[in-house]
Amino acid sequence: MKKSKQPQPVATGVQGLDEILRGGLPPKNFYMLQGAPGSGKTTAALQFLRAGVEQGERCIYVSLSQTEAELTSIAVSHGWSMEGIRVEELSASDDVNGAADQTIFQTAELRLDETRLAIERAIDEYKPSRLVYDSLLEIRLLTGDTPRFRRELIGFKAFLAKRDVVALLLDTQTSEGVNAEEVEGIAHGVIRFDKTLEEYGPVRRRMEVSKMRGVAIADGFHDMAIRNGDGVVIFPRIVPDQATQQHKPELIKSGLSTLDDLFGGGQESGTTTLVIGQAGTGKSTMASLYATAALKRGEHVALFLFEERLETFFRRSEGLGLNMREFYDAGRLTICDFNPNDVSPGEFAQIVQQIVTSQDSRVVVIDSFTGYLNSVPHRDKAVRDIQSLLKYLARSGVLTMLIVAQHGLLGQNVGIDVDVSFLGDTVLLLRISEHDGRLRRNITVVKKRHGPHDLDVHELLIDSSGVKVVPYNPLPEA
Known part of the structure; x- marks a missing residue:
């Protein structure tokens, strides 16, 4: 029949x-x-x-x-x-x-x-x-x-x-x-x-x-x-099971060997990294390093900005010797610059999904996740929406970097009133310490679900010559 x-x-x-x-x-x-x-x-x-x-x-x-x-x-x-x-x-x-x-x-x-x-x-x-x-x-x-x-x-x-x-x-x-x-x-x-x-x-x-x-x-x-x-x-709403791209697990390099060593050789594709720190600690710089390295490998990268203007982003990167404007002009780098209240969680998730799917993006940066949450009502719902998006990106083999701000110059409280720590497979903590009238940037990998990582505190040096990660040597007592 x-x-x-x-x-x-x-x-x-x-x-x-x-x-x-x-x-x-x-x-x-x-x-x-x-x-x-x-x-x-x-x-x-x-x-x-x-x-x-x-x-x-x-x-x-x-x-x-x-x-x-x-x-x-x-x-x-x-x-x-x-x-x-x-x-x-x-x-x-x-x-x-x-x-x-x-x-x-x-x-x-x-x-x-x-x-x-x-x-x-x-x-x-x-x-x-x-x-x-x-x-x-x-x-x-x-x-x-x-x-x-x-x-x-x-x-x-x-x-x-x-x-x-x-x-x-x-x-x-x-x-x-x-x-x-x-x-x-x-x-x-x-x-x-x-x-x-x-x-x-x-x-x-x-x-x-x-x-x-x-x-x-x-x-x-x-x-x-x-x-x-x-x-x-x-x-x-994003359904993680709808991710159809299949990519073999691989290590994602930053282009800076001393930084990669902190992660046991690099970060894994299909994972999410929370980059947490106060203002001026180098959070966006870390994301720019991974984005530039991926672009130089011939991969596509997508950046979603909620706080920094597009021109400010380019000038900051160029000040570190990272010329990302040429990749943007060539269409290899997609940047979406959002104004506060312009986008709902559902629309944002769909924009990310469409760009990643159509461009086969390998690295995604959300800068900052704090700015994103501050632009939407019902933050607990927004966190659930972003969790579904992150699972979709993970199953698509994407390395996602979420920039999360902390209160104050030296404060330790994350600048949002909901718990987001569970979102990260890896947590990179950036801090500023003060000794004898000098501010020093510190960098530590405090969490990594996949494989070993360095637990030591290192110093992060950022200047016109570029970015360096060096062993942390306490300054001698006066």
Whole structure:
């Protein structure tokens, strides 16, 4: 007996959403898109219909809450055209046929019937493959009670099923929490958009697929944004098991033999190194050494800056004899310079993943991890997100270096209020000591999970001639 062929999923047109849905929406079904006003529902709905138009499908937008001019304005703001999308503009709050006020029936009852018939006539006339219904709030207000509202949805679902229409129904979530009872048991799938305004910074957006029958979705919350030209963009959480690159374990050299000796000959690929120290101890310099050595070996390197400007980074490196600008101009070095609050944890993880995958990067530097955490709310969540990213990078054979700052010039407290020590396979500690009016930089490998390492304290010398690691000799007592 032959197995029935699985129908192709329906592309949503929303970047990132199809990945979460494992390809798209199951065809010929009825879906709910919920969210507060301004969360991106209408924009995503237009993307859904535009994806259908691109595939030569008939698409209709049934609007009970927005005018065609308003929808066109939203499309134009993204540089989109409404061509190929029929807009059926109805009103559920006013009398459809002009006779509601003269009937012995309840006005709301007649309005509901007339609205339903008008929608069904438009669908039968246009015969769409995709439909957006905006929004259920007006129908809920007309029905007045939950049982009637449920019957309306069930009847509409049956009507659409007979015509093989993929329908996306928009709904504004209510604080009473009745949506689960009214909708989720009827719809084939439920997608929720969420937005929150923090005490400082821009609106934070996220989404979840709370229900999708027959699909092993990537559940939980995923960060999202609304971008001019792109519309709604979703950033699926990183899944470490998705790393497909296979690299043999190898030692990653810094180009400085005395530094490599501290790590037992070098650092292992597929590991994470925390470089911890106060200001001025040479944390970024350590990362630059490994990056330059990898670039000279012909490898690709990716740097993600959260504190230092791009030009400042180049000038500091050039002051140490490390000319990284030429590799940047040649495309072998990718540098992303982020402003505070510009990027969510989910978007950052996706940017890193895309660069590492497309460029086959061998060394990744995040400078600084402290700056990254200070730019996002909910640091504990950000740490969990970065942990998944680090596992992905490790399975891709990447050496990742996280720069972590400490408080104060001589302080010992890490400048973040969450524990990150478990993230590092290796911990390189940089300190400044003072003796007889002289500051000295010290360097120590305090942790290395893979193989032996030097436990001695060494002195780190940084000047215009370059970088040196030498045995630490205490200065004689006066």
